[in-house]
Amino acid sequence: xxxxMQGLSTSIRAGVDRLCGLLFPPACIFCATAMPAGNGCCxxxxxKIQVWPRDACHxxxxxxxxxxxxxxxxxxxxxxxxxxxxxxxxxYRGPVREAILNWKLQxxxxxxxxxxxxxxxxxxxxxTPADLLLPVPMPLSRMRKSGQHHAAxxxxxxxxxxxxxxxxxxxxxxxxxxxxxxxxxxxxRRNLRKAFAMDADYLAKQGPVTGRVWVVDDILTxxxxxxxxxxxxxxVGAPVHALSLARTPYGG
Ligand SMILES: [Zn+2]
Ligand SMILES: [Zn+2]
Numbered sequence: 001x002x003x004x005m006q007g008l009s010t011s012i013r014a015g016v017d018r019l020c021g022l023l024f025p026p027a028c029i030f031c032a033t034a035m036p037a038g039n040g041c042c043x044x045x046x047x048k049i050q051v052w053p054r055d056a057c058h059x060x061x062x063x064x065x066x067x068x069x070x071x072x073x074x075x076x077x078x079x080x081x082x083x084x085x086x087x088x089x090x091x092y093r094g095p096v097r098e099a100i101l102n103w104k105l106q107x108x109x110x111x112x113x114x115x116x117x118x119x120x121x122x123x124x125x126x127x128t129p130a131d132l133l134l135p136v137p138m139p140l141s142r143m144r145k146s147g148q149h150h151a152a153x154x155x156x157x158x159x160x161x162x163x164x165x166x167x168x169x170x171x172x173x174x175x176x177x178x179x180x181x182x183x184x185x186x187x188x189r190r191n192l193r194k195a196f197a198m199d200a201d202y203l204a205k206q207g208p209v210t211g212r213v214w215v216v217d218d219i220l221t222x223x224x225x226x227x228x229x230x231x232x233x234x235x236v237g238a239p240v241h242a243l244s245l246a247r248t249p250y251g252g
């Protein structure tokens with residue numbers, strides 16, 4: 001009887017699945033085009049999603065010709081950034097850009113989740129379980145207004161994949177600064193030079209960091225934000241690295 005019940009429940013479940021498939025056919029998570037089945041992304045969007053080039057300067061992450069990779073590039077030879085390594089997963093354009101905007105402006109995180117799941121193998125080769133992820137903090141007023149902290153959400157998702165820790169309290173934002181997107185390169189650096197600070201008291205309570213520290217942001221544009229955050233962490237007692245979900249193409 002139990003076996004029969006199991007069979008019945010399985011067939012009912014299959015029927016429900018079929019009905020759901022008819023009522024809500026699988027759609028592309030990026031463009032909502034209906035698909036026969038698949039992994040959540042249509043062939044058209046998949047073609048437009050660009051992984052950030054692996055042939056890049058290890059230090060700043062800028063793409064380099066294969067023969068010169070992993071650098072350091074000329075700019076890093078002249079003036080290396082504060083972080084030891086910069087990793088970006090995707091190029092900020094097409095479906096990646098739309099997924100991030102949907103997430104930040106409308107709270108729809110499906111596309112971003114798909115991107116992180118898809119980058120799992122890359123992440124596993126980069127972030128280890130001993131590492132600590134720190135979100136780039138945003139000004140308190142902006143966080144209060146939006147009720148969201150995207151870099152912290154990103155850390156949570158990446159940490160779940162890497163099996164590592166993340167902490168939003170160690171790196172603090174000081175004061176209020178204009179949005180980086182409203183400023184030019186030089187003004188960006190001036191704007192953020194004193195915007196971050198490490199909470200040394202909090203670190204003392206937590207104990208020393210044993211792995212590497214990653215400062216994490218959703219979009220890397222010029223690298224100024226992650227560089228200034230890394231600079232504030234020089235006293236953390238561990239190598240500081242930088243990770244972004246996406247990066248604007250070639251410093252643009
Ligand atoms: Zn699509
Ligand atoms: Zn470089």
